[in-house]
Amino acid sequence: MIERIIRAVAGTFVLVSILLAVYVNINWLFFTGFVGLNLLQSAFTKFCPLEYILKKSGVK
Numbered sequence: 001m002i003e004r005i006i007r008a009v010a011g012t013f014v015l016v017s018i019l020l021a022v023y024v025n026i027n028w029l030f031f032t033g034f035v036g037l038n039l040l041q042s043a044f045t046k047f048c049p050l051e052y053i054l055k056k057s058g059v060k
Helices: 002-023 026-045 049-057
Strands: none
Touching: 002 026, 002 049
């Protein structure tokens, strides 16, 4: 369940930041890059901040 939530949140962040970059300011693409880097580092380190937050919140 946690993995599905993480994927959904990451996908939502990417889509929203792209929309914000198109309609508000191009600098929102830095947020997209941050999400991508976080996903990449979590693939190597097996540490994801959102997973930690969800576990502390009681999501199983």
